[in-house]
Amino acid sequence: xxxxxxxxxxxxxxxxxxxxxxxxxxxxxxxxxxxxxxxxxxxxxxxxxxxxxxxxxxxxxxxxxxxxxxxxxxxxxxxxxxxxxxxxxxxxxxxxxxxxxxxxxxxxxxxxxxxxxxxxxxxxxxxxxxxxxxxxxxxxxxxxxxxxxxxxxxxxxxxxxxxxxxxxxxxxxxxxxxxxxxxxxxxxxxxxxxxxxxxxxxxxxxxxxxxxxxxxxxxxxxxxxxxxxxxxxxxxxxxxxxxxxxxxxxxxxxxxxxxxxxxxxxxxxxxxxxxxxxxxxxxxxxxxxxxxxxxxxxxxxxxxxxxxxxxxxxxxxxxxxxxxxxxxxxxxxxxxxxxxxxxxxxxxxxxxxxxxxxxxxxxxxxxxxxxxxxxxxxxxxxxxxxxxxxxxxxxxxxxxxxxxxxxxxxxxxxxxxxxxxxxxxxxxxxxxxxxxxxxxxxxxxxxxxxxxxxxxxxxxxxxxxxxxxxxxxxxxxxxxxxxxxxx
Ligand code: FAD
Numbered sequence: 001x002x003x004x005x006x007x008x009x010x011x012x013x014x015x016x017x018x019x020x021x022x023x024x025x026x027x028x029x030x031x032x033x034x035x036x037x038x039x040x041x042x043x044x045x046x047x048x049x050x051x052x053x054x055x056x057x058x059x060x061x062x063x064x065x066x067x068x069x070x071x072x073x074x075x076x077x078x079x080x081x082x083x084x085x086x087x088x089x090x091x092x093x094x095x096x097x098x099x100x101x102x103x104x105x106x107x108x109x110x111x112x113x114x115x116x117x118x119x120x121x122x123x124x125x126x127x128x129x130x131x132x133x134x135x136x137x138x139x140x141x142x143x144x145x146x147x148x149x150x151x152x153x154x155x156x157x158x159x160x161x162x163x164x165x166x167x168x169x170x171x172x173x174x175x176x177x178x179x180x181x182x183x184x185x186x187x188x189x190x191x192x193x194x195x196x197x198x199x200x201x202x203x204x205x206x207x208x209x210x211x212x213x214x215x216x217x218x219x220x221x222x223x224x225x226x227x228x229x230x231x232x233x234x235x236x237x238x239x240x241x242x243x244x245x246x247x248x249x250x251x252x253x254x255x256x257x258x259x260x261x262x263x264x265x266x267x268x269x270x271x272x273x274x275x276x277x278x279x280x281x282x283x284x285x286x287x288x289x290x291x292x293x294x295x296x297x298x299x300x301x302x303x304x305x306x307x308x309x310x311x312x313x314x315x316x317x318x319x320x321x322x323x324x325x326x327x328x329x330x331x332x333x334x335x336x337x338x339x340x341x342x343x344x345x346x347x348x349x350x351x352x353x354x355x356x357x358x359x360x361x362x363x364x365x366x367x368x369x370x371x372x373x374x375x376x377x378x379x380x381x382x383x384x385x386x387x388x389x390x391x392x393x394x395x396x397x398x399x400x401x402x403x404x405x406x407x408x409x410x411x412x413x414x415x416x417x418x419x420x421x422x423x424x425x426x427x428x429x430x431x432x433x434x435x436x437x438x439x440x441x442x443x444x445x446x447x448x449x450x451x452x453x454x455x456x457x458x459x460x461x462x463x464x465x466x467x468x469x470x471x472x473x474x475x476x477x478x479x480x481x482x483x484x485x486x487x
Contacts, residue, residue: 001025004486005263005272007250007288010038010427011472012462013278014233015067015479020276020486021240022071028272029242030265032249036234038278038427039434039464040472042227045414049313049370050363052226053418054434056354056372057195057324059213060473061220064229066480071236079232081220082359088219089322091403092184093330093348097320100188104215117182125179125189129212132168136206141468141477168205175205187332191350194376196470197304197433199336202440213473221323221359229472253277253288253459260458274458276482280465281449282430292456298449302440303379303433304470305339306420308392310373313414317369318404323358327351327403335376340440343378345388351375351396368413373400379431380420389419435470436463445469451481460485 001024006017009031021027035041039054058081065075085102092098098114101107104126108119168175176189190200192210200207213219222228238244245265252264253275262271277284285294329335329348338346354372357364364370375392401408420432429436437448449466453459462478464470 002273003028004274004276005030005270006276006278007253007263007284008032008038008278008428008463009036009234009244009246010278010463010475011040011230011233012464012475012479013038013276014230014237015064015476016276016278016462016482017242018067018233018237018240019070019479019483021237021242022067023483023487025274025486027237027242028270029237029244030248030250030263031244031246032428033426034246036244036246037227037230039423039429040226040230042225043416045311045313045370045416047313047368047414048365049311049368049414050225050356050360051311051370051372051416052354052356053309053311055226055472056356058220058222058226058229058472059217060476061222063473063476063480064232067233067476068236071240073236078236079228080223082223084219084221084323086322087214088324088326089320090188091325091327092187093328094184095403096184098184098188099322100214102215102218107215111185115182115184117180117185121180122185125208126211126215129209130216132206133209133212133216136209141474168208170205172200172203172205172207175208176200184328187328190332191326191328193439194305196439196474197306197376197435198439199305199340201333201336202340204439204442204444206442207439219324223360225356225360225363226472250279250288252290253284255289255292255456258456260456272458274460274486276460276462276486278461278463280427280429280436280463281461282465283428284461289456295449295454298447301437301444301447302340303431304435304438305376306379306423306432306434307418308345308375308377308389308420309418310371310393310396311414311416311418312371312373312412313364314369314371314408314411315367315413316406316411317367318355320404321353321355321358321369323355325353325355327353327399339376339378340438343381343383345375345377345392345395347395349375349392349395349399351399353400377420379433380424381431385419385421389417393417430465434464436465439469451478452485 003026006029068075086099088100090098108122112119176186193200254262352374423432462482
């Protein structure tokens with residue numbers, strides 16, 4: 001087994017390193033930052049508030065378990081999680097509140113009671129979304145789509161052929177507007193486009209299968225918070241001998257005769273015949289392979305949305321909030337237009353509030369809560385982020401104070417803000433996009449960068465900017481695909 005270098009200790013880099021080490025490779029992870037996790041890091045604010053910095057919604061936990069099972073370890077010895085019920089609390093612009101219960105029937109009954117929309121429309125929609133997931137996930141998510149064997153396999157043709165019968169042609173919004181008469185229900189299901197940073201008015205209807213992940217398979221909370229995922233994978237990787245070189249950014253991937261030969265950092269030059277980049281694919285080419293031809297069409301794919309996040313220590317408890325809370329805007333179409341066409345923040349925004357102290361009380365002092373308050377915004381293209389941050393902060397405070405009936409600003413005891421340029425600087429994600437390229441195109445799945453280089457042997461890619469896409473589950477699948485390609 002040849003030694004392998006992994007560039008970046010994001011969740012995909014950690015999972016790839018652990019999988020490769022379990023397979024018997026000598027693995028070294030080079031990480032630019034002081035620790036592991038990437039977007040999935042944690043931090044504390046003065047006053048005793050802990051925060052997960054990035055991801056908060058967690059589905060398909062079995063993909064984490066799979067890494068421990070591969071190592072013949074009991075997953076629960078490393079990582080435990082609970083199924084959420086309710087999954088999300090919704091606050092609509094007209095004042096209606098709705099709890100999204102995990103079980104489809106109970107959720108549908110709540111929809112009928114609170115919105116007056118027929119329960120059957122919801123159960124039928126979720127059942128269809130489950131069938132669509134079963135018909136397509138194996139092809140589009142679990143394999144390297146870019147190997148001829150997958151592209152032309154009978155399974156792929158079957159998956160593509162199944163789309164019309166499942167009502168999966170057109171955009172996500174069109175699909176939801178056809179399924180539901182109540183615009184609030186359309187908005188609720190349209191929101192799932194944001195799970196990979198896309199626009200429901202452009203993204204293909206195939207993404208309508210995302211709700212199945214939550215209501216069919218389940219939404220989960222890792223004991224101790226999302227950072228526990230990174231921690232558990234890091235621990236397994238270390239147990240299998242993976243070496244971590246923190247504070248050592250890779251400056252160049254070395255190449256001779258179309259083969260990878262090693263890496264250069266400020267500290268040293270290292271020989272490696274196999275390199276896995278967990279760094280965003282755009283800067284991997286631009287900064288680490290500046291003399292190599294880059295796949296320009298792939299790199300030019302539109303970016304996903306980014307986010308403005310306000311981390312607030314709040315001196316009060318709100319019983320009406322749960323772990324996941326959504327405060328919808330009154331005009332979703334304008335909101336997405338502002339993001340994806342105007343490249344700005346509109347005047348009415350949807351606000352997501354995540355409160356981990358609801359599940360992990362130690363994340364905030366007694367009587368307080370730790371609020372992760374996020375608004376979807378465009379990726380960084382040089383906008384005036386100081387002005388946009390101030391504007392968004394005002395909009396958020398007005399929306400939350402109105403919906404909760406309490407002035408929120410005086411309750412903020414500690415604050416930190418993460419902006420798109422900050423996300424880009426801290427994780428090297430191009431433009432601070434949360435999920436690499438967007439899925440605002442029916443062919444997006446095919447246009448993402450493959451998990452290997454077609455030009456340079458020994459070069460592989462994992463993480464949210466390459467196949468199968470962004471978000472924790474897909475990042476974990478990218479690590480699995482890479483480990484299987486290397487063998
Ligand atoms: P990243 O986390 O991007 O890490 C890459 C690592 O590579 C970093 O540690 C970086 O320092 C390192 N690196 C970069 N360049 C170099 C170099 N030259 N040398 C060495 N190291 C380098 N996903 C969900 O599933 N659910 C959510 O709710 C969710 N919400 C999100 C909210 C926010 C605010 C953010 C930011 C993201 C969210 N995501 C969510 C997306 C999810 O966090 C990402 O898809 C995932 O964590 C990306 O992991 P990754 O493996 O691609 O690596």
